[in-house]
Amino acid sequence: MSTEITIEKLNKFYGKKQALKDIDLTINQGMFGLLGRNGAGKTTLMKVLATLLQKNNGNVTVCGVPITEAAAIRRMTGYLPQEFSMYANMTVYEAMDYLGVLSGLTKAQRKDEISKLLMKVNLQKNMRTKVKALSGGMKRRLGIAQAILHDPKVLIVDEPTAGLDPEERVRFRNLLSEIAQDRIVILSTHIVGDIEATCENIAVLDEGEIIYQGTVSDLVEAARGKIYSAEISKLELARVKEQYPVTGMISMGNLVNVRLVADKLPFDTALPCEANVEDAYMYLMYGKRGVQ
């Protein structure tokens, strides 16, 4: 049985606005990152894959099953929306149990799986805690647990780390990587750090189009020699920002250490430096769209 998601010429319209344009993508087992700005079409693509939105045209198959077979897709897919919540007056266990019933699990299956999963997401001590009493990070971990409760082949996670503190974010990324060992996990985010820490393969969406598809290292490689740093006066900062995409700034008294993207040496005092994923992403966006 196929263990990949294939997307061919996928288009999605909202009225006259085209949200997805001729998307061609193949997603294999493991973590897959979907990167793009807010409004790029990431959520639309995720919802199409989760059968929550209908495509207008194109072919999509999930592990060999056409996306039009919603019931079959839902059985093999777990979905964590950006804003996950549950009934506030339910306890963590009750919420999982309720969602387990909605996924067709028997009582015995639920009993086994819920305990295991809550342990996996480190919520075993919160089984009797009401959902309304959970912190943002705990809620997100509960979200992951419910999404994999029925042991799906595919896990779709939309902007999971938004609003989490750094510690929770790292914990969450690690959890996703662990889960991705035996299934496809699609991580949609506009936070480059999440992708850098977890994904080998990525796609970058912009205005509904795939503008990059490949490995993270290839993306970084493409930006090699295009990233510079320089110490400039604060008075010059506005002019530099107008001319080049700036990926980082550190203020030092009257001076600012800027990190910027440029095709060639921008000025004499600038020094070439190693590109990271964030720089590479900015270089990609700059190159494709001329966006700063």
Place this chain on the structure above:
Amino acid sequence: MFVQLFFKECRQILKCLTYYVLLICMIAFFNSQIGEFQIYERPQPGQEDYGIMYSEDETVIMKTTVGRLAMEFFNNKFISYPIGFYKQVILSGNKYEKMSEIVSEVTGMPEKELKQLVENYLSTVSLYTGSITITTPESLTYERFLKLMKQADKLIGGGSNYSKTFMKSNARVPKTYETALAEYEEIIQKDQVSGAYARLFCDYMGIILAILPVFLAVTRHLRDRRAKISEVFYSRSISSAAVILSRYLSMLAMLLLPVLLLSISPTIQCIVYGNSIHASVDQLAFLKYIFGWLMPTIMVSISVGVFFTEITETAIAILIQGIWWFVSIFTGAVNINGGYDWNFVPRHNTLGDYATYIDNFHILAINRIAYTIIAILLILASIYVYDKKRRGELIARGKILPNRKSKSKI
């Protein structure tokens, strides 16, 4: 799986504040209307009062109706209930003249003489009680009388005391011992004691059960939206039919439960009384009436709540059901003693009257079946809407995709 979900939904209802508010309303209404449940004792000869009844004697109907018409004509204030609401009509010009002609014909007196008669009557009573009766001319046949009353009703605008529906209520006469005894025997023999009380129970409880369930349905279905969990639910493998039906049936069960509990006390009273007079008691009467009479009402009220909340994701269903309830209650006033018709809230606001119930049973049965079908159709439509929403083909407030952008971000 469905059964497990059903019980989980029942548990959810038990945690819902709205449910307890509805229970309080239901119990308060029961107590205020039928709380002090009294068994109708066997009438004894020589009793001071046996109650009142509506005569079917044509002469009595004519006398009392003409008396009322004379009084209203004298005051030129005609009471009517055109769509169930009280309305006072004052006639003038041509309409007044026509009414004067009708009044003269049914009383056999010219206008001046009639007014003098009424004035004399009013001077003899301290407070008008509406009991004036006027003997109609011998030449006036009952058919002609009915025709004239129809014209009078039309002049007033319909729904008056001279309409076919209300005319019977003019002929209020004291009940005789024989009539009271016959009614009692009918309750004991034909209704097997409990049947008569079960009908009265349904009459009252139907009023409140036509409106309360919609609140529970709206609260339950808006809860997903409030908690922002629709997408998590939509992405699960369970069928849309299972989701909607489990919620629907759990609400139905949880609303029927208190009604059944409230019927226990009157059932026991009926059984105890029946045993005391060695009469056979239908112990399942309340159960049968509740399922046959009240359940369709509850089903419709929940269905309206589910359907309109699913399609609009607002509480508009409460307004829709509220209007329907209001109109039903007021229009139902014309058949308050058991005409049933197509009214959503069929009335039988009288103890006993088995004959009316049996005579109109087929109407009541069709009525209840029709409303059950409406409820089922609304639930099927709700399943369809829910399924469309799950697939992103229909979004909030009834808008259809794919030509609309959803509220979610791209």
